[in-house]
Amino acid sequence: MKSRLFSSEARLSDLITAHPSLLTLLTRLGIPLGFGDRLIADVCQESGVDTAFFLLICNVYTFNNYVPSTVTILGTDMSGLVPYLEKSHKYYVDKRLPHIELHLDAIAQKLDNRIGKVLTSFFGIYKKEVEAHFLHEEKEVFPHIAGLMAGKRDTSYMIGEFIHTHSDIEGKLDDLLNIVFKYLPPEVDDDNVLDVVYDILMLSEDLKKHTFIEEKIMVPLVKHLENAILK
Amino acid sequence: MKQRLLIVEPSEVIVEGLKAILEGQVRFKLLEPEMNVDRLMERIVATHPDIVLINPTLVNQVSKLRDNNSMAVVALVYQYVERETLKNYDAVVDVRDSRPVIIDTLSQASPGESQMLSSNYELTKRETAVLVQLAQGKTNKEIADALSVSVHTVISHRKNITHKTGIKSVAGLTVYAMLNNLIDESSLL
Numbered sequence: 001m002k003s004r005l006f007s008s009e010a011r012l013s014d015l016i017t018a019h020p021s022l023l024t025l026l027t028r029l030g031i032p033l034g035f036g037d038r039l040i041a042d043v044c045q046e047s048g049v050d051t052a053f054f055l056l057i058c059n060v061y062t063f064n065n066y067v068p069s070t071v072t073i074l075g076t077d078m079s080g081l082v083p084y085l086e087k088s089h090k091y092y093v094d095k096r097l098p099h100i101e102l103h104l105d106a107i108a109q110k111l112d113n114r115i116g117k118v119l120t121s122f123f124g125i126y127k128k129e130v131e132a133h134f135l136h137e138e139k140e141v142f143p144h145i146a147g148l149m150a151g152k153r154d155t156s157y158m159i160g161e162f163i164h165t166h167s168d169i170e171g172k173l174d175d176l177l178n179i180v181f182k183y184l185p186p187e188v189d190d191d192n193v194l195d196v197v198y199d200i201l202m203l204s205e206d207l208k209k210h211t212f213i214e215e216k217i218m219v220p221l222v223k224h225l226e227n228a229i230l231k
Numbered sequence: 232m233k234q235r236l237l238i239v240e241p242s243e244v245i246v247e248g249l250k251a252i253l254e255g256q257v258r259f260k261l262l263e264p265e266m267n268v269d270r271l272m273e274r275i276v277a278t279h280p281d282i283v284l285i286n287p288t289l290v291n292q293v294s295k296l297r298d299n300n301s302m303a304v305v306a307l308v309y310q311y312v313e314r315e316t317l318k319n320y321d322a323v324v325d326v327r328d329s330r331p332v333i334i335d336t337l338s339q340a341s342p343g344e345s346q347m348l349s350s351n352y353e354l355t356k357r358e359t360a361v362l363v364q365l366a367q368g369k370t371n372k373e374i375a376d377a378l379s380v381s382v383h384t385v386i387s388h389r390k391n392i393t394h395k396t397g398i399k400s401v402a403g404l405t406v407y408a409m410l411n412n413l414i415d416e417s418s419l420l
Contacts, residue, residue: 118409122402175403183410207386 005059005066008041008051015040019062024206028087028119029054029080029106057084060217061209070220078221079149082142085218088210089134096203097127103196107180119179126172133169137162137214145218148225155230159222166215173204232361233257234341237280238264239271239289240307245326249284250306252330258338277397281341284324287312293319297383303340305385319381352395361388366405366414 012035016023026033031054035043044051053076059066104123108116144157153156177200180193236259240246246264253259259282265274268289270345275283282304287306290296296304304331306320309327317323322340324333354362357378364374373388375382398407408414 114415115409118406122406125402172400175398175400178398179403179406179410182397183407185410187238 005063006040006055007171008039008044008055010040011037012040012043015035015058019058021035021202021205022058022061024091025057025061028091029057029084030087051078052076053078053080055211056217067216072225073217073221074224078217081218081221082145085214086138086142089138092203092207092210093131093134096199096206097130100196100199100203101127103192105197106192107184107188107190107196110190111185115144122172122174122179126176129172130169133167141218145222145225148222148229153230159219159226162222163215163219166211168211170204170207170211173200173207176200177204178221233260234338235260235262235278236282236284236337237262237274237278238307239268239285239383240264241266241268241283241286241289245307245309248326249333251332256334258334275302280397282337284337287316287320293381301322301387303387305337305340307311318379321384354392354395358388358392358395361385362392362404362408363413365389365401366408368401 012031030049031047038046040054043049043108044054056068056072056076060068101120101123104120108120110116111119111158122198140157141162144154144159147154177197180200184193236253238246238249238261240249243266246266250261250264253261262274262278262280265271271285271289275296282303282305283296284305284307285296287293287308288310293304303321305324306317308317308323308325308372322336324336328336347405360378361374364377370379371382371385375385378385393403396404396407398404405414
């Protein structure tokens with residue numbers, strides 16, 4: 001497994017060619033396009049992104065059964081984690097969800113009015129749930145991490161709470177996928193359906209990795225920081 | 232796949248009678264019957280039966296048997312048992328039932344049965360009834376009461392509905408129900 005993971009000595013363009021979906025990660029990680037043929041290590045350095053952190057995220061996104069060890073996590077500069085998660089939230093809320101919403105609205109136009117309404121309201125409610133989920137993390141969890149990283153002793157929020165309450169935000173998206181490609185009446189068969197199916201699949205995959213990063217990287221990191229600082 | 236059946240009954244006559252009826256059946260794998268109810272939980276954990284056929288006078292709370300188990304619990308009745316008590320079971324076998332009725336009752340009681348034996352992805356009438364109530368915002372308990380079945384049965388219907396449609400959330404199932412004209416807005420809360 002380990003030998004197949006990306007290394008900093010590869011060209012960034014080779015990584016993207018092999019796994020084009022990583023392209024959507026670059027902006028969130030703070031790396032602009034136009035990197036030419038430079039090596040991953042060089043591009044990261046120029047953009048002020050920690051190479052090990054960059055590779056960690058890329059590896060998690062690419063290799064489904066790759067779970068970084070605690071040693072790897074603690075040995076990596078994680079100062080970029082919270083900004084990355086925040087940018088991801090913004091990307092989902094400002095870009096991906098509105099995309100899906102636009103297509104669904106177009107689909108709803110073609111449906112019987114009452115069914116169209118149920119479909120769009122299903123998504124409207126889902127969108128609000130996702131936004132609330134993200135907002136909670138941004139208000140409670142992320143400041144807690146920033147505090148710990150700055151060496152502050154604050155026990156008003158502990159990561160144990162996150163582990164208990166972290167809800168599944170991909171489930172309803174999978175429901176929507178099934179509804180759209182299996183159960184819509186055949187008369188709405190148009191490009192919007194294909195577009196929205198593709199968008200949902202992409203977002204669902206992305207959110208699964210996002211959750212994975214929060215649960216398998218962020219949580220162990222914060223537990224370690226809590227133990228180190230608060231005891 | 233054979234259904235693992237555990238009979239829990241102190242009377243040897245009854246146990247032997249059931250064994251005689253069920254032993255030749257290909258659908259069931261009879262586990263060694265349990266006569267001592269004190270060992271029941273242990274047996275369930277050790278043998279993980281699909282169906283437990285048990286005399287209701289032996290158990291105080293059926294729900295306790297079910298903790299962490301997805302098995303069906305069927306009441307084995309040969310004396311008067313209150314109807315309220317029987318509601319907590321997935322099915323009832325009366326010792327006076329005929330051989331085919333007993334076999335049939337047990338076959339249908341097992342939660343996974345409908346999935347395993349059929350590749351039919353249409354919802355059954357019962358599943359549709361559960362779906363409609365779900366879409367109306369009813370809880371499992373309310374649905375169980377409305378359809379006169381146990382909460383456990385409602386949950387296994389829900390599992391089957393999700394298995395067939397690929398839709399997990401109640402909100403998603405409501406959209407599905409609308410699209411299939413199973414409900415209209417007036418029935419939504």
